[in-house]
């Protein structure tokens with residue numbers, strides 16, 4: 001089913017299904033999924049790892065000092081300038097049993113990381129949303145085909161903001177943009193998400209396209225240093241509500257992993 005997204009850009013166009021619900025991809029998308037050997041991703045959508053550099057680099061996220069990881073450092077913008085502080089939002093290692101395709105026993109404390117990894121990532125009308133999560137590594141995204149919206153919560157850039165009771169709260173900057181071929185209209189072919197920022201994405205139709213005929217959003221992502229589950233975690237409802245205003249949390253809670 002489709003929903004009118006003209007009211008708010010953050011409304012889904014294609015309704016996400018339960019992760020256990022059967023998926024009825026179009027013949028074209030089913031063929032693409034099998035040709036590229038894509039698997040279901042725990043964030044939603046489909047992926048395949050296409051490269052893992054065997055060259056290893058020192059793990060830049062090792063806790064050599066108490067707040068060495070970018071996840072733990074937040075910049076507060078105040079009238080007197082930017083202040084860095086530890087918000088205590090340390091990334092906790094995810095339960096490896098929950099994750100398929102896990103590489104051998106990586107932990108946040110490993111001395112080294114693969115220099116880079118790359119994946120293909122696909123959103124379809126049957127799996128149209130990549131749930132809010134963050135990675136410690138920096139991710140370079142490149143569009144191949146289709147159209148979608150990205151939402152970035154800059155958890156490391158926090159500003160004073162008034163809530164509905166006029167109390168001042170520190171809230172993170174929220175950014176959203178469309179990825180697509182129409183560069184003249186500001187759609188992006190390439191986008192970078194720095195480590196520590198929360199990201200979600202959802203499928204949009206091409207302009208003039210019938211939502212029913214959507215052939216998916218296909219991109220590539222390269223993570224530096226290489227992806228590990230121990231550098232990855234999902235946004236949770238309590239953290240979303242702490243990071244953004246009540247109104248923004250209400251608009252975005254559908255993009256949380258179910």
Ligand code: GUN
Nearest residue numbers: 041049101117118119227
């Ligand atoms: N395995 C599960 N998710 C991912 C991912 O996002 N990137 C890579 N490289 N491997 C994964």
